[in-house]
Amino acid sequence: MAEHTTFTAAMVQMRTSLLPEPSLEQGMRLIREAAAQGANYVQTPEVSNMMQLNRKALFEHLASEEDDKSLQAYRALAAELKIHLHIGSLALRYSPEKAVNRSFLIGPEGNLLASYDKIHMFDIDLPGGESYRESANYQPGETAVISDLPWGRIGLTICYDVRFPALYRALAEAGAWFLTVPSAFTRKTGEAHWHTLLRARAIETGCFVFAAAQAGLHENKRETFGHSLIVDPWGEIIAEGGVEPGVFLAEIDTAKVETARKTIPSLQHGRRFGIADPKAGPEHLHLVRGSA
């Protein structure tokens, strides 16, 4: 276990544009603001580089990871500001047919520490007609990712992943103290579920949760929920944004992880049940005891 330390985490809340250039300009300006306020770790939201109108426009502007100008600029910025910079995600070219929704953790020398491809695709029809088919354009990832920061271990996830608690449990069991959920939540589902889901993930795991959000009415007419959050391991919200772009910071005291886990050691109390279906008879008892 790392020593207990404190550092400043900042959530950069954005209203990403249609195109990469103005989005990058917005991101750079807000990240500089966060660093000026003393942030050591800065996170931006899901799809920090662009929110496009349709598949055709998206694919016209996609670059591969090797060629992406935003990633190069953000790496240089992290080195200049000497911060850990977590670009919540960039839409990048994966293949001729597919994009990938990829998160990047950049170290203070501009080095790439880790990247993560969003696992769970938002294929959803909301009441009222709003409809999403993320899997039509994006290749999902298959691997959860952790990385070590100077202050403790961090787990990487994106947005809709937050609805799959087993992923967060697995990251916490792999030693994470910080869980990250950069997002572009819809306004409707955000109003209904955002705070509850993020607080639950923090409480269940005894981790800090860092979630930078997209906010407001975008050029592509999508409306995102905003309310970037930092939640401590007891489930308390210690920083929160509104619906405007901006920077939201909190001091992170990693001793809070140990305190929360000592008080409620649910992470050590693993799954201890099978599932009985009395109608089907005893041979249909699914034995899952012992797994997480």
Ligand SMILES: O=C(O)CNC(=O)[C@H](CS)NC(=O)CCC(=O)C(=O)O
């Ligand atoms: O496609 C883009 O431009 C950016 N990506 C997104 O907005 C993604 C996939 S469509 N949004 C979500 O996952 C929202 C999840 C959500 O709102 C919920 O779980 O309720």
